[in-house]
Amino acid sequence: MDINEIKAMADIAEKAIALCAAEDAVKIEKEDLNSAYEGFKLRNGIEQIARDDPRWEEMLKSADGEYASYQKARRKAYDAKRRLKRAVEKYGRS
Numbered sequence: 001m002d003i004n005e006i007k008a009m010a011d012i013a014e015k016a017i018a019l020c021a022a023e024d025a026v027k028i029e030k031e032d033l034n035s036a037y038e039g040f041k042l043r044n045g046i047e048q049i050a051r052d053d054p055r056w057e058e059m060l061k062s063a064d065g066e067y068a069s070y071q072k073a074r075r076k077a078y079d080a081k082r083r084l085k086r087a088v089e090k091y092g093r094s
Contacts, residue, residue, distance in 0.1 A: 004094065040062045
């Protein structure tokens with residue numbers, strides 16, 4: 001095993017760790033989003049909201065910030081997964 005292989009393996013390990021962290025962030029952001037939805041329902045005395053209920057849109061708007069954070073975390077996880085895949089493919093070609 002030469003130094004380039006070791007560097008490639010270290011790069012893969014680094015990217016795998018980054019992917020795990022990104023996936024953990026997605027879970028946290030999704031919990032925050034669901035918490036925001038539940039908070040809206042609790043504040044408004046609602047148990048459930050159907051998608052065709054006018055309050056559905058109101059609930060979604062109340063959680064815009066949490067939704068944006070969730071989408072950003074999902075994108076970062078997707079990017080991390082893609083970077084890891086490329087590193088593994090590069091290692092396979094060497």
